[in-house]
Each structure stands twice: as C-alpha cells, then as structure tokens.
Amino acid sequence: MELASSPWFLVLAGILGGCVMGFAARRNHFCTMSAFERHWYAGDSSGLRTWALAAAVALISTQALQAAGYVDASSSFYVRSDLALVGAIGGGLAFGVGMALVGTCGFGALVRLGGGSLRSLIVLIVLGLAALSTQKGLIAQFRVVASDNNAYDLSSVGGQSLGAIASTLAGRDLDLIVAAIVVFAMLSWIMADARYRRKAGSMITGTVIGLVITFGWWATTIASRHSFDIVQLESGSFVVPVADTLLQAIAFTGVYPDYGVGLVIGVAIGAAVCALLKRDIRWEACDDARELSRHLLGGALMGIGGVFAMGCTIGQGISAVSTLAISAPFVLLSIAIGARLGLSYLLEGSPFSAFRSHDVEPAE
Helix, strand or coil: CCHHHCCCHHHHHHHHHHHHHHHHHHHCCCCHHHHHHHHHHHCCCHHHHHHHHHHHHHHHHHHHHHHHCCCCHHHCHHHCCEECHHHHHHHHHHHHHHHHHHCCCHHHHHHHHHCCEHHHHHHHHHHHHHHHHHHHCHHHHHHHHHCHHHCEECHHHCCCEHHHHHHHHHCCCCHHHHHHHHHHHHHHHHCCCHHHHCCHHHHHHHHHHHHHHHHHHHHHHHHHHHCCCCCCCCCCCCCHHHHHHHHHHHCCCCCCCCHHHHHHHHHHHHHHHHHHHCCCCCCECCCCHHHHHHHHHHHHHHHHHHHHCCCCCCHHHHHHHHCCECHHHHHHHHHHHHHHHHHHHHHHCCHHHHHCCCCCCCCC
C-alpha cells in the first residue's frame, strides 16, 4: 500500500480518527470525570455505561481484526511482559486526583478546548510538560527506580494480555474466546439498565469511539508493515501524545509526527467543528488565582500519573482493554479511587468523606 508507506500517513490517519472521536464526544458530552461524578452524586450510571460500551466495542473489533491478520495489537506496549504495579496503582491514583481537580481528563480537555476553553489549554500545556519530564526528564529517574525496576516479569506466561496468558496455560489460541467472554460480561452490565437502552445517542457515541480505537490499531499496524522506519503500534491515549504534540510544535525533532500527535490535533478539530455547528463556542478562562492553581496542579498530576500508569482513562480505559491487558483494571480502579478522593475534597471539604456512605437517589 503506497499511501501507508508515506511519512504523513500516520499523522493524517490520526487526524481523521481524532476528528470523528472529538465530534462524537462533544456531540453527546462524553466525559469520564462527568460520568464518575454523576454516578456517585446523582445515581446516574449512563456515562459509565457509554465508556464501558466503547471499551467493549474496541475489544471485540480489535480482537476480531487481529484474528483475521489485519491488526497486531499483541505487539503494543500495553501487553509487554513487564507489569509495573507500582506505576499502575500509584500513577492511576495521581491521575484520578488530577482529573478531579481539573474536572476532566486529557481527552476531555481537548474536547473542551475545541469549544473555546482556555483553561483546558493551560491544563494541556502543563500535562504535556509534566509527561515529558516523567518520560524523559528528571522525574523519569525516579520513575525508573520506583516503578520500572520493580516490575513483574510475565514473559513465562505470555505477557500481560489475558488472552495470551490463557492461551499459554491452555496450549491453544484462546484470544477470541477470552475476548468474547469479557465482552459478554461487559454488555450484560451495560444493557441491564432499561433507561440506558433507550439512549440511542449514548450507545452510538460509545460505539463510534470504540471503533476509532480499533482504527488506530489498524492504521499503525498497516504503517508498520509498509514503512521503512520503526512504527510504534498504538491507538488512543492522551498523555504522552499531548507531550509529543507540544514537542513537535516547538522543536524540530528530526522525525515526522506520529498517529498520537494526529489524534490529539484531530480531537480538538472535531470538537471545534461540533461546537461551531451547535453554536456552542464560548471563550472561558480561570476566574481567579485559586482556580488557576487547581488546574495547574491537576494537569501536572495527570501528566505524571499518566506516564507512570502508561495510559489515561482512554489509554488504559479503552485502548489497553482492547488488547486484554491485565494492567487496565489496576489502573482504572486506581483512577476511580483517586477521582473519588479528589471530588470528596473539592465538594465535601475532606478526602476522607469518600469513605462515608452516601444515600443517592437514582436519576430519572
């Protein structure tokens, strides 16, 4: 495929996928932090079900294309043999607290930026710089000692993929069977709510976002097979790609922008197009220094935590799930706990109130 061998193929594919993803998210208010908040404080799990639907669609479509030979997600960094639980748990907690302080994650900040939020621009700049420091700078030295050097080697059981582990233990390929079981369990919970089954817009949004994640695996797989350069197999994530986008914007790196950079740009464009069509463009900035400091701290925590955890609510929450990576549940649970602690501090005055029971009436 001549197009896939072009050095601009990956970034253009990322922009295309990002535009679709950003438009869909802005159109139906897809936001992980909002989903958590409504679930905990309003008894409405619709947002979480849409997020789970996106992960389920990404999982079954990715695994099906992998079985057919069109995708090679098994070579991604999500399922490498080293499982760094310190980074997964510690990074997830930090990311969750940061997400609560900001009110959204990196992906949500891009969607808000498309609608004119200058607060989100500040968050993304800080997130990207913190991610660069944690990936390659001073904080990276601590990360290697605290997390990477304490990782568990799972090469004896086939790596981090649940499908690979099951296949290694059984002596036969069980990837699709394991994926089908996981998807069935997820869909059973998603569709158990009769109210959610009537929300066609939410289900379409979840399906579209899940398919875009699979598109990312396909695009990077195709590029890796036709490019003369080394291509990282990746899909949707919004921590390191935000850092890479900043780096590409301010310095000549000697390499072409990759799929992740295109995805970041595309999400902002897609969200902006949706906001324009809905006449929903509003310039927003921080009200005071206290709000600005909260966004600065939240962005830094998300950048640092996202690199430690090797992903965010989209990276680990959907992309890693699509590879059956066993790191995903550790990171997601940690993000949820961190977000709960952060919200409790902001809304109730103390993070310890997260451990008290709350009587919440289900949303109508």
